[in-house]
Every structure is written in structure tokens, then in C-alpha cells.
Amino acid sequence: MTENPPENFAQLRRTWNELAEQVRYHRDLYYNGQPSLPDSDFDALFSRLQRLEEEHPELAVPDSPTKEVGAPVAQQSTFGNVEHLQRMLSLDNVFDEQELRDWLAKTPSPRYLTELKIDGLSIDLVYRHGRLARAATRGDGRVGEDITANAMVIGDIPHQLKAAVDHPLPAVLEVRGEVFIPIGDFAEVNAQRIADGGKPFANPRNAAAGSLRQKNTEDVKKRRLRMICHGIGYTEGFSPATQHEAYLAMSAWGLPTSPYTQAVESSDEVVARVNYWAGHRHDAIHEMDGLVIKVDDIAEQRAYGSTSRAPRWAIAYKYPPEEVTTKLLDIRVGVGRTGRVTPYAVMEPVFVAGSTVSMATLHNPSEVKRKGVLIGDTVVIRKAGEVIPEVLGPVVEMRDGSEREFVFPERCPDCGAKLAPAKEDDADWRCPNARSCPGQLSARLTYLAGRGAFDIEALGEKGAQDLIRSGILRDEGALFNLTEDDLLRSQVYTTQKGTVNASGKKLIRNLEQSRNTDLWRVIVALSIRHVGPTAARALAGRYHSLPALISAPVEDLAETDGVGPIIAQSFKDWFEEPWHRDIVDSWAASGVVMEESAADQVKQTLEGLTIVVTGSLEGYTRDSAKEAIISRGGRASGSVSKKTDFVVVGENAGSKEARARELGLRILDEKGFDELLENGAGNLPPAA
Incomplete structure (x- = not known):
């Protein structure tokens, strides 16, 4: 035991007790599908407790949370308790490359498997002579809850395994896997839950955890649950030599295995897979928060053994958090370039995925209701790399009654026009004042200046708003006629002395250079609804001229690969508006390219591929x-x-x-x- 002065040890013990209590409390909430902390915050809390015990081993009592797996099964559970045939363990974590390489150095192997760490709920399946006999939650690793009836309605879980020529069915097979809700289905699951009078889930993991504890199997069916196998427990009549061989057998028997698993043969290859998935976290159909690395050879696994809570032959590399919680202070609306009025969340600033964010999109009025968020809620937000932050949902358990519903405005916040959907079944509400709404005009200017259109570097969001609100531009038609004298009325493009600044001079140069650009970029810059870069390229590649496109019948436009009738009709309708034609005529008169020369036309070698x-x-x-x-x-x-x-x-x-x-x-x-x-x-x- 480490020598400590009595008063110091008493303080350490109090600190340990506080940390252990917090870990147990949040662990239990997590395993019951009602977490009030993001995973990253819980990981940090757990790591603090581990470090304290490493520095002071006398604190590490046998029932410490650092030695336990999962959470104890509730004594008042509505499901029966069952004991696993073989204990289910958890995984230890590493958080950076050096920690990973340290683990690899002390766990050498000629072959590792790398697997995505699915953010779902662990499940244990027992098959006897190929027939599903029992399903259970992980619980504390020894005892879980019997959820066989609910598992039977999950489509990915076979009731009877298929016989395979190379893999005879074992007498007993204990399968470990993860139950999850696909990312693409989560919004619909929440919408159904709200329609049924329930509270929305904050994220897919919570939804999956709550689903497995439903009393009514019909309710389970509504949750669109999936399952992927990631290991085996006790077996009789099946002794695979490697983890990879076990996965091949399970797949042959009809059990779902991950398409993302890959074998590697060196530490550098392991690190390469970690780095690859760091940039492709959203390529998978399920939520994932890390990469699991396993020694492939099962004899080696046995030699490495396990601690009280985790195998020594496997580790989870945890990626930095992309989800955090913060306070939703308000919901406001903004007007886009096509008149779409979009609600967005105003939040207490919070650091996530490398930057501090204080706003996040809420898409449309229906989405606000579907997510079930109220002003004043604690909400879960996600920011994936450079993607705009998104509100996933509220943490309902943290409501105190002061929250209030968002009421969508009846009139445009920028011009006062009455808002309405463009069509009866349209989820988006729009401002009809396309020609003169300052919000739409400045948004269109910002868009046409982007890299996907004219690429006007000196024209950003603030500059676009200034050009419209100062009256320098009535619309985008006169953009290429701007002079330095025009910019003298600007606040963004002038100095304190009232002369044109460096940005203003650069804007004039940019405008001169951007006149001669690709035809498809000009089409994109027009902000025609539904006509993005892909359709614009296809149309320009086929017709090579904007006048030819304008005169083409809508049926011919629709036959263009990648266009179709909706985009074709939208393109045609846009040119029916006289003031739209005026913009094109003004650009043409200013020297903007309206057709491609034969030399500029790229050979269409990949058409249809x-x-x-x-x-x-x-x-x-x-x-x-x-x-x-x-x-x-x-x-x-x-x-x-x-x-x-x-x-x-x-x-x-x-x-x-x-x-x-x-x-x-x-x-x-x-x-x-x-x-x-x-x-x-x-x-x-x-x-x-």
C-alpha cells in the first residue's frame, strides 16, 4: 500500500467515492438507454477514476467500477434474468496513436482484425443445434435480461441457422453482437414515436437500448432494429482457429457479420486503418465511435488472457467526439437563395469536432416537430468534420418545465412577405418575393460567388449582404457591371477615409477574371431550383450553349442523363420569368460566357457510366x-x-x-x- 498521511488519504478516498458514484450513476443510465452525458464526457470521467487508482492502488477495491462490466441487472426488471454461458467482457480504450502503438508493442501478433466499434447495444444469442434458444442483454457480463421474444422480431437475427457444407452446425453456439438502428432510419423512428405520443430519442444508440426493453414485440418491430455479430462465447462442436474463421462460419450459417472488417499484418497497417476510418466515419450504415483491433489467432487470444473487465488481446481506439450536449437558447429562421425559410438553433457555444459552434440547422418546420425539440432544452448536437452542425434531439430527462414550443413565423423576417409552402405537400416554407427579398438576393450572390460557380474570392456573405442592403445592386444582374465608383457607397469595400479598400479592388479584378468560365458554372450560378453542379454539367455537356438550352423542349432536356423531368421542368419554368431573362441578358452583355467553343468541349468518354x-x-x-x-x-x-x-x-x-x-x-x-x-x-x- 502507498504511504499517505491520514488526512491526505481521507481526501483521496472522498475523491474516489465521488468519482465512483458518478461513474456508476452515468453507466447505469447509459446501459438503460437514458444517458445524460455524451460518451466522450463519460470516457473522461472513467479515465480519471482509472488514473486515480493507478496512482493510488490502495483505492482500487474489488467492487470498483473500473473492474466491472456493463451494469447490474435491475432487481425489479420486467424481464427474467439469465446467466451467460461464457462471461461477456467490455473493451479497454486508447485515445491517440501513441497509446495505440504502446498497446500493439505489448500485444504483438502476425495478424490483427480491425472492426468498426458499433454504437449500439450488446446482445448475447444462444443457438442449440442451429435453433435460437435464448437472447439476452449484456447486463453485468455474467447475468443479463432475457429478451428472447424481442430478438425474435429483429429481421437480422435468424431463428434457425442454415446448414453449410464447410461449416457443420455446432451443438451449442453463443454469439455476441450489437443491435443498432441504422442512421438512415433514425429520423423515421423518432417521428413515429412522437406520433404515438412518446418522447423523442436523443440518438440512435438510445433508441436501440430502449427498443430491446419493450414489453410489446409490435413496438419493437417499429424501431427498425438491425444486428451485426462481432464475436463468439461458449461453443460445443465448433473450434475455429481464428476470429476470421469464426466470422466466415457465422456468415455461412446466415448470421450477419460486418462488411467493414479487415485483416492487417503490421502495426503500421493498424494505424493506417484507424486513420482511414477517422475520415470515413459516416460511410457506415450505423453510428460508430471507434475502431476495434483484435488479435486474430484464438490460441494467441487465450495466451494473452483477460483482466476482470476486458480482454488483453483487443483494444478500442476511440475517435474524438462528434456529439456533445448544450443548451438550446432559441430557434430562429433564415431565408435562403431559393426562398426556402429554414429554422436554425441558437445554442450556448460548445466545442465539438475541432471547432466551437453556436448555431445548427433544423431544416424545416416538420423537422423541428419530428425531432421533438423545445426552446430551453438540453440538446445533443453532432458536427462531422466540415459538415454544418445538426441538432439530433433533446435530452428529455433534463427538462424542468420551463421549455416552450417553437412557433414558425407567418411572414418573412427579411421582407415581410407572407410565408407558405410552394406546394401542398412541400415540407419547406418559402418566401415568394424572389425578386426583391434582401435575404434571398444576398444568399444568391454568396452562392454564385462560391467555388462551384463563378469562384469570386472577394465576394463573401458579408460583402453580398452589404451590396444589396446599401442599394449598390438591385439584383445579381448588374454584378459584372460594378465599378470602383459604385463601391464607394459600400461599408465592406471601403476604408475609413471613404476610398475603395484592397478587398474592393480585388472584387473588381475577380469579376473581370470570372466572366470567362465554364458554361456549367454559369448555369449553377443562376440558382435554379433543383439544378446543381451535376445537372448543370450534364446540360452544358450536351447542349454547349445557354441559348440552345433555353430553346430546347422540356422533353428533350429531361432525356439528358442525370436530369429527368423534375429538373427539366424547373429549368424551363425559371426562364419563363422575364426578370430571370433580364439577368442572363445583362450577364451576356457584360461578357459572361454563354456558350462553349469546340476547343473547350470535353470529350464525353464516360457517358452512361x-x-x-x-x-x-x-x-x-x-x-x-x-x-x-x-x-x-x-x-x-x-x-x-x-x-x-x-x-x-x-x-x-x-x-x-x-x-x-x-x-x-x-x-x-x-x-x-x-x-x-x-x-x-x-x-x-x-x-x-
Whole structure:
């Protein structure tokens, strides 16, 4: 025991008791699907307790939360308690590359498996002679709750395993997995819950945890639960040599296994997979908060053994949090370039995913109701990399009765026009004053100045608002006629002495340079509803001239690959408005390009082809590869399917390459990609 002065030890014990109590309290809430802390905050709390015990081993009593798995099953549970055939363990965590390499150094192996850490609820399934006999929650690792009836209505969980030639069905098979709600289904699940008079879930993990404890199996069916297997427990008649072999057998028997698992053979490869998934966290169908690394060989696993709560042969690399909680102070609305009026959350500033945020989108009035958020709520927000922060939902347990509903305004906050949906079934409300609403005008100016359109570097959001509100521009039609004299009325583009500043001079230069741009960028800059870069490229690539596009029948426009009748009609309707034509005529008179010369026309070598690029290419960035495909008439897809024509594979390609090989698709390296871009598919060898 470490020597401590009595008064110091008493203080340490009080600190330990406080931390242990907090860990147990929040752990129990978490495992019952009602957490009041983000995962990252709980991890930090747990790590503090672990560090305290490492520094003062005399505090680490046998019933410390750091030695326990999960949470004890409630004595008053409505489900029966069952004992697992083999104990279910948790996982230890690392949080940076050095910690990971330290673990790899003390856990050497010729082969590791890397698996996504699914943010769901653990489940234990027992099959006897291939038939599902029992399902249970993890509980405290030894005893869980019997949820067999609920597991029977989850589509991914087979009631009877399939016999396989290479893998005879074992007499007893205990399967470990994770139950989750796919990200794409979560909003619908919450909408149904609110419609049924229930409270919304804060995130998919909470929804999955609550679902498995429903008394009525019909309610479970509504939750769209899925399951992926990630291990085995006790077995009779099945002794795989490796974890990988176990997964192959489970898949053959009809049990769902992860398509994202990959075997690697060195520490550097493990780190590479961690770094890859750090940038692709939202490619998976489920929420994930880390990467699990496992020693593949089961004999090696047994040799490494386990602690009281976690195996020594596996570790979870936890990524920085993308979800945090904060206070929703207000809900306001903003007007976009097409007149769409969007509610957004104003929050207490909070640090998440590398930056401090204080606002987040709420999309439309229906979404506010569907998420069930009230002004004054503590809310969960997520920010994935550069993506705009999004409110996921409220932490209902933290309401105190002072919260109030958001009432959508009847009139535009920028011009006072009466708001309404464009169509009866339209979820979005719009300001009809497209020609002169200051909010719409400044938003359109900001949009057309973006990199996807004219790329006018000196024209940002503040500059656009200033040009409209100061009366320098009535609309975007006169933009390319601006002079330095016009800018003297601006506050953004002038100095305190009243002369044009450096930004103003740069704006004039930018306008001169951006007149001669790609035709598709001009089409994008018009802010025609539904006509984004993909449709604009397709239209420009086929017609090569804006006058030709304007005169083309809507039926012909709709036949353009990637356009279709809705976009074609929207394009045609836009030009029926006389003031829209005035904008185009004004731009043309100012020298903005309205048609492509023969020399500027890119050969359409990829027309009708769908191509996926995965991994790193030496000669292309992700954006330039996509641009190369689209500009030649192809479709650049982000997911692999049977409809994919080619998959271009670079370094560190992941699950997309594996999926392509599984489907027997045509796979190209970078040299093959260059050949495809230049000459099309005709000169390439057929698929193997």
C-alpha cells in the first residue's frame, strides 16, 4: 500500500467515492438507454477514476467500477434474468496513436482484425443445434435480461441457422453482437414515436437500448432494429482457429457479420486503418465511435488472457467526439437563395469536432416537430468534420418545465412577405418575393460567388449582404457591371477615409477574371431550383450553349442523363420569368460566357457510366477525380452496387474495394483510370 498521511488519504478516498458514484450513476443510465452525458464526457470521467487508482492502488477495491462490466441487472426488471454461458467482457480504450502503438508493442501478433466499434447495444444469442434458444442483454457480463421474444422480431437475427457444407452446425453456439438502428432510419423512428405520443430519442444508440426493453414485440418491430455479430462465447462442436474463421462460419450459417472488417499484418497497417476510418466515419450504415483491433489467432487470444473487465488481446481506439450536449437558447429562421425559410438553433457555444459552434440547422418546420425539440432544452448536437452542425434531439430527462414550443413565423423576417409552402405537400416554407427579398438576393450572390460557380474570392456573405442592403445592386444582374465608383457607397469595400479598400479592388479584378468560365458554372450560378453542379454539367455537356438550352423542349432536356423531368421542368419554368431573362441578358452583355467553343468541349468518354473512386490516387485529389468523371459525362458515385460500372482503387482502399470484388465488378488502378477518361470503356480489357 502507498504511504499517505491520514488526512491526505481521507481526501483521496472522498475523491474516489465521488468519482465512483458518478461513474456508476452515468453507466447505469447509459446501459438503460437514458444517458445524460455524451460518451466522450463519460470516457473522461472513467479515465480519471482509472488514473486515480493507478496512482493510488490502495483505492482500487474489488467492487470498483473500473473492474466491472456493463451494469447490474435491475432487481425489479420486467424481464427474467439469465446467466451467460461464457462471461461477456467490455473493451479497454486508447485515445491517440501513441497509446495505440504502446498497446500493439505489448500485444504483438502476425495478424490483427480491425472492426468498426458499433454504437449500439450488446446482445448475447444462444443457438442449440442451429435453433435460437435464448437472447439476452449484456447486463453485468455474467447475468443479463432475457429478451428472447424481442430478438425474435429483429429481421437480422435468424431463428434457425442454415446448414453449410464447410461449416457443420455446432451443438451449442453463443454469439455476441450489437443491435443498432441504422442512421438512415433514425429520423423515421423518432417521428413515429412522437406520433404515438412518446418522447423523442436523443440518438440512435438510445433508441436501440430502449427498443430491446419493450414489453410489446409490435413496438419493437417499429424501431427498425438491425444486428451485426462481432464475436463468439461458449461453443460445443465448433473450434475455429481464428476470429476470421469464426466470422466466415457465422456468415455461412446466415448470421450477419460486418462488411467493414479487415485483416492487417503490421502495426503500421493498424494505424493506417484507424486513420482511414477517422475520415470515413459516416460511410457506415450505423453510428460508430471507434475502431476495434483484435488479435486474430484464438490460441494467441487465450495466451494473452483477460483482466476482470476486458480482454488483453483487443483494444478500442476511440475517435474524438462528434456529439456533445448544450443548451438550446432559441430557434430562429433564415431565408435562403431559393426562398426556402429554414429554422436554425441558437445554442450556448460548445466545442465539438475541432471547432466551437453556436448555431445548427433544423431544416424545416416538420423537422423541428419530428425531432421533438423545445426552446430551453438540453440538446445533443453532432458536427462531422466540415459538415454544418445538426441538432439530433433533446435530452428529455433534463427538462424542468420551463421549455416552450417553437412557433414558425407567418411572414418573412427579411421582407415581410407572407410565408407558405410552394406546394401542398412541400415540407419547406418559402418566401415568394424572389425578386426583391434582401435575404434571398444576398444568399444568391454568396452562392454564385462560391467555388462551384463563378469562384469570386472577394465576394463573401458579408460583402453580398452589404451590396444589396446599401442599394449598390438591385439584383445579381448588374454584378459584372460594378465599378470602383459604385463601391464607394459600400461599408465592406471601403476604408475609413471613404476610398475603395484592397478587398474592393480585388472584387473588381475577380469579376473581370470570372466572366470567362465554364458554361456549367454559369448555369449553377443562376440558382435554379433543383439544378446543381451535376445537372448543370450534364446540360452544358450536351447542349454547349445557354441559348440552345433555353430553346430546347422540356422533353428533350429531361432525356439528358442525370436530369429527368423534375429538373427539366424547373429549368424551363425559371426562364419563363422575364426578370430571370433580364439577368442572363445583362450577364451576356457584360461578357459572361454563354456558350462553349469546340476547343473547350470535353470529350464525353464516360457517358452512361457509373464510377466509384476509393483510396488515394497520386495524380488526383478526391474532388479532381470526381470532376474528371462528371465533366466527361459519367456519374461519380460514393457507394458500390451492382449498377457500378467501374471501381477505381488507390492506396488504402477499404470496404468499397472488398465489396467490388464480391460483386465481380471491373476494378481499375490509376493507369486504367487515365485510359478510361481518355478513351472510354471500349479499349479496356473485360472484367476477370
